[in-house]
Amino acid sequence: MILIKRIAVGVLSTVVGGSLLLTAGAGTASATRAQLAVKIANVNPNPVVVKGGEETPVTVEVRTTEAVRVELRLRPDSDRARTLAAEEPKVIHEGDLWRFVASFDKSDYEGRWLAIADAFDKDGKKVTDQVNFSVKHEAGQAETRLTRFSADPGTVRKGRWIHFSGRLQVREDWRWQGLDDEEVEIYYRSSGSSAWKYVTSGDTDHRGRFYAKSRAFRSGEFRAVFEGDDELGESASRSDWVRVKRWSHRGR
Numbered sequence: 001m002i003l004i005k006r007i008a009v010g011v012l013s014t015v016v017g018g019s020l021l022l023t024a025g026a027g028t029a030s031a032t033r034a035q036l037a038v039k040i041a042n043v044n045p046n047p048v049v050v051k052g053g054e055e056t057p058v059t060v061e062v063r064t065t066e067a068v069r070v071e072l073r074l075r076p077d078s079d080r081a082r083t084l085a086a087e088e089p090k091v092i093h094e095g096d097l098w099r100f101v102a103s104f105d106k107s108d109y110e111g112r113w114l115a116i117a118d119a120f121d122k123d124g125k126k127v128t129d130q131v132n133f134s135v136k137h138e139a140g141q142a143e144t145r146l147t148r149f150s151a152d153p154g155t156v157r158k159g160r161w162i163h164f165s166g167r168l169q170v171r172e173d174w175r176w177q178g179l180d181d182e183e184v185e186i187y188y189r190s191s192g193s194s195a196w197k198y199v200t201s202g203d204t205d206h207r208g209r210f211y212a213k214s215r216a217f218r219s220g221e222f223r224a225v226f227e228g229d230d231e232l233g234e235s236a237s238r239s240d241w242v243r244v245k246r247w248s249h250r251g252r
Contacts, residue, residue, distance in 0.1 A: 003223040037065040037118035038129045041097075046133040048104050048113075052140015053104040058133075060115050070098045077112040077132065110137045141233040143171040144179065144226055149237035151222040158244050164212045166224050166237055168204050178208025182226065186212050189239075190220040199246035216244045 042061040050056050092099040098117075116130040149166035156162060164186050169176040182204045187196040198220055199222070202212035210224070221239040228234035 014098070034066050036067060036119060036121045036125055036127050038067060038070070038117050038127050039063050040115055040117050040129050040131045042084050043115055043131060043133040048133065048135045049138055050104050050106055050110075050135065051107065053106060053136045055105045056142065057101055057103050057136070060100045060102070060117075062100070062117045062119075062129075064096050064098065064119045066121050067096075068122050069097075069120040071097075071118040071120075073114075073116040074102055075114055075116070076109040077114050078109065091248060097137075104135055106137055108135055110135055139231070141228065142231060144228065144235040145169050145171075145176070146224045146226060146235050146237035149224045151240040151242050155243045155245060156216045158216055158218075158246050160216050161174055161213050162216050162222070162242055164200075164202070164210075164214070164222065164224065166210055167211060168208045168235075178206065179204055179232070180206045180208065182208075182232075184210045184212075185225045185227070186214065186222055187225055188220050188222050190218055192221060193220075196223070216242065220221045220246045 026099075039062070040060060041063045042059070044059050044061075045056075046058075048056050048058045055098070060072060062072065064070060090133050092101075111134065113133050113135055114130055115133060116128065118126055120126050147167050147169060150164070152163050152165075159247045166184070168179045168182055168184055170179050171177075183201050184204060185201045186199045188199045189196045200212045202210040204210045218240065221241045223239040224237040226232075226235050
């Protein structure tokens, strides 16, 4: 059984039959009596795409005639899920337009959903409209980090080699694991500058370790950067300062 939390614009009434019930009351009735009617005009976005651990808001617009109260139920088109209310929502009501906003996260049922709107007149008569929409889950980017970054030696003669090392890791099930076969770039920034310049790069091994080297030309700080991709988030290491000393030539 999947428990689904909901945050919506509308006044929360109760949870009925495994669906979320949102209720809104009208202000003044029309002076001219017309036939009671209700129509769900829009569900936006559709489909509702939930990415990673984020929440995705969805707006349901309901248009009515002669309604003094509107109830909106959002439920999966399945008996597998049950909906629980998390917070008391609010309503946006403008004339014959009733706007409800709910939020979906990865705990919500993925698949076909129903939006069901019930409109009531002052005598308690009810009319109903319903539409389908869908909810999809997409994996978000995994969190990465660069640790143990070092630029050695800390003091070096101009033209000599600076050696860079560190480790690239990804967070999996609350544990950090080494990332294999990923490129890590090394950047340099001189004292007083705000710009980082590319220097070199290295690939990670099966433990996420990387190594690279570059000639020393000027004192400054270095850092490692992983750009990430569709599945892996970007990350940058702390910086490490290297002092570059010039060769001294003594005259005879």
